[in-house]
Amino acid sequence: MAILVFVEIADGIVKKSSLEAVSYGAELASNTSGPVTALVLGSVSEDKLEAVGKSGAEKILLVEDERLNQPLVSAYATAIAQAFEKSDSKTLILAKSALSDIVAAKVAVKTGAGIVTNVSSLPDLSNGFHVQRSIYTGKAFENVSVKSEKKVLGIRKNVVQIKEDGSSSVIEKLAVDFSDKDFTTNIEKTEKAEGDILLTEAEIVVSGGRGLKGPENWGMIEELAKELGAATGCSKPVSDMEWRPHHEHVGQTGVKVSPNLYIAIGISGAIQHLAGVNSSKVLVAINKDPDAPFFKAADYGIVGDAFEVVPKLTEAVKALKN
Ligand SMILES: Cc1cc2nc3c(=O)[nH]c(=O)nc-3n(C[C@H](O)[C@H](O)[C@H](O)COP(=O)(O)OP(=O)(O)OC[C@H]3O[C@@H](n4cnc5c(N)ncnc54)[C@H](O)[C@@H]3O)c2cc1C
Incomplete structure (x- = not known):
């Protein structure tokens, strides 16, 4: 079962939560024996992607398009949905974030996938596909079974340890067929909080x-x-x-x-x-x-x-x- 993991970049660096998502994918793959492919959008230097391989991705699909340096929801959803289809993956994994929560929902609609957000465990595959999600700000859990062939999982932080023993990933460029509708918004200015650590x-x-x-x-x-x-x-x-x-x-x-x-x-x-x-x-x-x-x-x-x-x-x- 091929697995695709969306890797979010912030300030030219891979987000730590995305490395957790890749490691989650690698753990899932160890039970399903499918390849783990990471998807990166926008311009990023290749040396910054080394950690993605170490975390467990065998391949990185890179959509090099400067317009994607902005986190544009529609364009991201289009790129991820096309990568999901083209890579023939059955499971898409995203680390929970303000951006990925919306993007995951749009991708699920575009691809007809079942979606579970705030996932707090690895799936139980013994009798179908069952996964636990955190609800009520972490005070309770819900067990969800996913029946669709394609699945979108938004992963909560700290569910798995980041792997560091993976090998380097092969980087492959991916062309995406965007339409004008994907770029109907434009971020004009971003004001950042002070301090080195987010x-x-x-x-x-x-x-x-x-x-x-x-x-x-x-x-x-x-x-x-x-x-x-x-x-x-x-x-x-x-x-x-x-x-x-x-x-x-x-x-x-x-x-x-x-x-x-x-x-x-x-x-x-x-x-x-x-x-x-x-x-x-x-x-x-x-x-x-x-x-x-x-x-x-x-x-x-x-x-x-x-x-x-x-x-x-x-x-x-x-x-x-x-
Ligand atoms: C709808 C709603 C939403 C809210 N959302 C949030 C939220 O997102 N985040 C949030 O934080 N609050 C939120 N609140 C407020 C929340 O209910 C509390 O009032 C608030 O968290 C209390 O802040 P505090 O602990 O700093 O202050 P206090 O309740 O005043 O507590 C101060 C603490 O400091 C201790 N203390 C005093 N002096 C010392 C000292 N010298 N050394 C060591 N300890 C000392 C006291 O023993 C006390 O426990 C929300 C409230 C409502 C109604």
Whole structure:
């Protein structure tokens, strides 16, 4: 069963979540013995694609068209649907993202495929094709069976480890037959959040809440984040009060993050905040109130005053690094 994986590029680099999607494809292929092909859209230097091979793709289909350097939903859906058909793949895998959620739905309509989004497990193939998806912001699961021959799976982050033992992929150019309708929108300007590490892509997030008392105290959050190579986040009231920029607001109404490690400092753990962090691998809470709800969700907790604990933690990380 041939598998196609859409690989998303951001700022000329393959997104980490897409490498997870390729590794998901490789794990699925190990049970179905089909080849794994990655699909890349737009201009990207070939050395940036090495990781795609290591993650498990034998071949990369490259649609080199400068217009695709913009994430245009209709054009992407057309390119992916044509690659899906031409590669004779039965399963299309996409890493969950704001873009891929819409594109996956359009591709499923174009190709008559059954679609499952927010997939949180490898499929069970013992009696058909059954897969689990995460619902209610990670609080529950749904088991879905897919009966169509073609399947589109949108994969949640952290479902599989990125493989690193694959070999290099063969790169093949793919021509796509676009129509004018595919380019009816044009992104005129993109304004990016500051900071080197994108919150949604970060391996580690250090997040602060109202317990930090004011914006003047964020230096210690930033220092810990810098030592850990982490992105910084915050609770909603913190961004509402403009202590931090809105793009750092994590939770149900803000950014949803899935890092390997989420450190919540002076955040109570309201359900709306947890909704944005509960697909993190490890949750750590630092709070002076032993009854703070975050401790119920956390894997590790430190009961203590953030103003004492955080500088000590930063020193300990520095010492460990040296
Ligand atoms: C519709 C709706 C949507 C919402 N969406 C979101 C959302 O997306 N994201 C979100 O975050 N919230 C959201 N909220 C708000 C949410 O309900 C909480 O009010 C909010 O998360 C609380 O933020 P906080 O934990 O920073 O502040 P608080 O609840 O005030 O908690 C501060 C914590 O800091 C601790 N603390 C105080 N001093 C210290 C110290 N010195 N050291 C260590 N700990 C200390 C306290 O013990 C307390 O637990 C939403 C609410 C609604 C109604």
